[in-house]
Amino acid sequence: MAEFKKAALLSEIPPDSMKSVEIGLDRILIGRIGDDVYAVADECSHDYAPISEGRLKGKEIVCPRHGARFDITSGQATAPPAIAPIEKYEVKIEGNDIYVLL
Ligand code: FES
DSSP states (O other): OOOEEEEEEGGGSOTTEEEEEEETTEEEEEEEETTEEEEEESSOTTTOOOGGGSEEETTEEEOTTTOOEEETTTOOEEETTOOSOOOEEOEEEETTEEEEEO
């Protein structure tokens, strides 16, 4: 059953940056666009690269391996070579704590 798991501290992720966290067997990218926080799978749908090692450009994550892009707000692929979306997770903020629904 899905439940919210503590993933990171808000103070660890400045606005317009991202961080990779491991929760159990899941590797999750937590990203902040201004004051909004998003969570997606930290794995490119093209060839499994850790996209947290790429760049955040506006609301797009640029994969470091072949340059695919993903919308961090939806997980949708926005530029090739990736076509399939990445998993997007629901996020909850309580004080300085970021929780992700897994
Ligand atoms: S592994 Fe991400 S674009 Fe190829």
